Amino acid sequence: MSSTPALELRGLTKTYGGKLTALTDVNLTIRPGEIFALLGPNGAGKTTLIGSVCGLVKKTSGKILVFGNDLDEDPVRPRYEVGLVPQEINFDPFFSVAESLYIQQGYYGQERDEARVKEVLTALNLQNKADSLTRALSGGMKRRLLIAKALVHKPRLVFLDEPTAGVDVELRRDLWTYVRKLASEGTTIVLTTHYLEEAEELADRVGVINEGKLLLVEEKKALLRRLGEKRLIVTFTGPVTELPESVRKTGATLAADGKTLTYPEREGSAPAGDILRTLYTQGLPVGDVETRHSRLEDILIDILRGKPAAAAAGAA
Numbered sequence: 146m147s148s149t150p151a152l153e154l155r156g157l158t159k160t161y162g163g164k165l166t167a168l169t170d171v172n173l174t175i176r177p178g179e180i181f182a183l184l185g186p187n188g189a190g191k192t193t194l195i196g197s198v199c200g201l202v203k204k205t206s207g208k209i210l211v212f213g214n215d216l217d218e219d220p221v222r223p224r225y226e227v228g229l230v231p232q233e234i235n236f237d238p239f240f241s242v243a244e245s246l247y248i249q250q251g252y253y254g255q256e257r258d259e260a261r262v263k264e265v266l267t268a269l270n271l272q273n274k275a276d277s278l279t280r281a282l283s284g285g286m287k288r289r290l291l292i293a294k295a296l297v298h299k300p301r302l303v304f305l306d307e308p309t310a311g312v313d314v315e316l317r318r319d320l321w322t323y324v325r326k327l328a329s330e331g332t333t334i335v336l337t338t339h340y341l342e343e344a345e346e347l348a349d350r351v352g353v354i355n356e357g358k359l360l361l362v363e364e365k366k367a368l369l370r371r372l373g374e375k376r377l378i379v380t381f382t383g384p385v386t387e388l389p390e391s392v393r394k395t396g397a398t399l400a401a402d403g404k405t406l407t408y409p410e411r412e413g414s415a416p417a418g419d420i421l422r423t424l425y426t427q428g429l430p431v432g433d434v435e436t437r438h439s440r441l442e443d444i445l446i447d448i449l450r451g452k453p454a455a456a457a458a459g460a461a
């Protein structure tokens with residue numbers, strides 16, 4: 146596989162109306178074939194970033210390179226390699242499903258390719274709807290069609306902006322399977338989502354953006370590891386003043402009120418069971434015991450609150 150980045154943003158900045166800076170000096174390299182999840186709260190700048198690459202938003206400054214091609218030098222052809230599944234449904238209700246895909250092929254400078262349209266419709270389970278008017282589709286089918294539209298010209302870089310917002314669990318699972326398949330075939334995927342479970346499930350790397358600034362870019366696995374794969378949480382029936390030294394040494398911490406112990410179990414660290422055994426043998430008043438897998442949600446909250454440990458890796 147080529148090592149040319151699928152996308153490079155260098156100092157990308159966007160100011161709306163000379164006032165609101167939606168993106169500030171964003172530097173980001175997306176590797177070919179990866180699934181990259183861009184996370185951040187409402188208004189963080191995710192759609193602006195995607196829009197700048199896809200030609201829907203005019204950047205204020207900075208460089209955008211798609212598979213090594215600078216969009217300032219050629220704003221059209223490199224974008225033929227890009228597909229976008231937008232947040233909002235945007236097709237003409239008077240065309241049929243198949244027609245809207247043929248139009249899309251033309252829009253991307255391609256010949257009408259019936260076999261490809263059939264293939265995409267089948268992949269998205271819309272084969273029986275080819276002749277239906279798009280306005281006659283259910284909400285979930287419209288979402289499938291949005292994805293079909295984004296893929297029909299075989300883009301090598303696909304942006305999915307909130308692809309599963311408002312869809313049912315089954316469709317979400319189907320889409321995840323399909324996204325994984327695309328990635329396994331070498332398509333690069335950039336995904337924004339408010340469902341952190343989705344990013345956890347799919348992403349190879351995660352980027353966090355807030356107020357137009359990219360705060361962190363890291364491998365998802367490393368990010369989850371950093372917080373501890375698992376947390377042991379012990380609630381005591383009465384306040385404890387001090388933890389046994391052997392427990393303290395493991396990195397376990399006692400809450401200020403002495404009522405809870407938290408232990409992030411990391412690779413190679415003491416097993417949670419050893420800590421529990423010590424607590425019992427030392428006669429500490431163990432009440433409730435809970436183990437919890439770390440979630441991207443915990444990490445994201447820490448990063449957005451500016452906790453230094455969480456943001457240690459910095460943006461790349």
Ligand SMILES: Nc1ncnc2c1ncn2[C@@H]1O[C@H](COP(=O)(O)OP(=O)(O)OP(=O)(O)O)[C@@H](O)[C@H]1O
Nearest residue numbers: 161162165167185186187188189190191192193194
């Ligand atoms: N066309 C526009 N004109 C003026 N301001 C805009 C425009 N589009 C977006 N903004 C502003 O830019 C900022 C970033 O918006 P953007 O839509 O990129 O965020 P987002 O991360 O995609 O949010 P969400 O998760 O809510 O979709 C917001 O403050 C938004 O109000």
